Amino acid sequence: MYALWPTDGEPIEVTDAELERLYDYPPELTTPWVQANMVSSADGAATVDGRSAGLSHPADKKVFALGRDLADVVLVGAGTAKAERYAGIKPRELRTARRQARGLSPLPPIAVVTDRCSLSPDDPLVADTTVPPIVLTCSAAPADRRDALSEAGADVVVVGEDSVDLPAVVRHLGERGLYRIDCEGGPRLLGGMLAADLIDQLCLTVSPILAGPGADRIVTGPACAPRSLHLVSVLSADGFLMLRYRRA
Numbered sequence: 458m459y460a461l462w463p464t465d466g467e468p469i470e471v472t473d474a475e476l477e478r479l480y481d482y483p484p485e486l487t488t489p490w491v492q493a494n495m496v497s498s499a500d501g502a503a504t505v506d507g508r509s510a511g512l513s514h515p516a517d518k519k520v521f522a523l524g525r526d527l528a529d530v531v532l533v534g535a536g537t538a539k540a541e542r543y544a545g546i547k548p549r550e551l552r553t554a555r556r557q558a559r560g561l562s563p564l565p566p567i568a569v570v571t572d573r574c575s576l577s578p579d580d581p582l583v584a585d586t587t588v589p590p591i592v593l594t595c596s597a598a599p600a601d602r603r604d605a606l607s608e609a610g611a612d613v614v615v616v617g618e619d620s621v622d623l624p625a626v627v628r629h630l631g632e633r634g635l636y637r638i639d640c641e642g643g644p645r646l647l648g649g650m651l652a653a654d655l656i657d658q659l660c661l662t663v664s665p666i667l668a669g670p671g672a673d674r675i676v677t678g679p680a681c682a683p684r685s686l687h688l689v690s691v692l693s694a695d696g697f698l699m700l701r702y703r704r705a
């Protein structure tokens with residue numbers, strides 16, 4: 458993987474240590490800071506055959522893993538948790554070393570946003586994890602579903618009445634000291650996060666693929682005001698671009 462920008466001119470090979478330095482969260486956070494981690498085809502599709510895997514590359518996977526490794530919590534929509542068969546985050550040597558070096562908890566919990574509390578206690582996110590998932594739902598969600606998830610060990614939190622209140626979600630995570638928030642999408646959750654102006658950084662991999670029409674973009678949902686970003690780094694590997702933008 459090479460850094461194309463910023464450099465002194467020539468592309469620079471990026472070591473794992475440099476990648477960590479580039480992609481680390483801002484130091485000494487005292488309030489929540491949200492990074493979104495997404496992949497898109499060159500023509501803007503967020504999926505190929507209903508999954509993001511067809512757009513990925515080992516370099517993109519490295520950036521994706523780093524987002525998790527350096528986070529206090531991973532935030533995801535229920536649609537993605539189901540489509541991508543999310544389970545709890547597992548320990549691995551590099552993850553443990555990175556987290557120990559920064560004084561982070563051994564593993565970040567996955568926080569899943571769901572209006573309808575549509576997860577099932579059998580889903581791997583609930584059943585196959587060492588850290589209980591945080592289920593962020595609303596009072597309109599059926600009480601029996603909330604209770605079933607609580608009984609299965611999930612940490613169920615009601616944040617909103619008719620629908621999940623995303624600014625309240627971010628505040629709630631901050632109250633727990635979970636400031637480094639890695640949002641892995643999907644498009645509908647990201648649309649809501651964008652509408653509420655909650656995105657501080659976008660890590661976007663652009664895959665050299667023309668996926669054709671049909672798939673969602675990386676955001677979907679009601680229209681909202683455009684937000685300006687500034688580009689902070691550009692990495693490349695085999696024609697894939699790993700772009701990092703911050704709130705302008």
Ligand SMILES: NC(=O)c1ccc[n+]([C@@H]2O[C@H](COP(=O)([O-])OP(=O)(O)OC[C@H]3O[C@@H](n4cnc5c(N)ncnc54)[C@H](OP(=O)(O)O)[C@@H]3O)[C@@H](O)[C@H]2O)c1
Nearest residue numbers: 495496503534535536537571572573575642643645646649
């Ligand atoms: N290209 C990428 O980087 C990328 C990343 C992630 C996912 N994906 C793909 O995207 C697809 C899933 O898309 P998606 O848009 O359905 O996923 P999503 O945003 O992960 O999930 C949508 C679901 O999350 C809950 N939700 C999301 N936003 C909410 C909000 N503002 N308030 C309350 N609940 C909210 C709702 O759950 P309930 O229905 O349970 O209420 C909603 O149905 C999959 O095919 C996945 O592979 C691609």
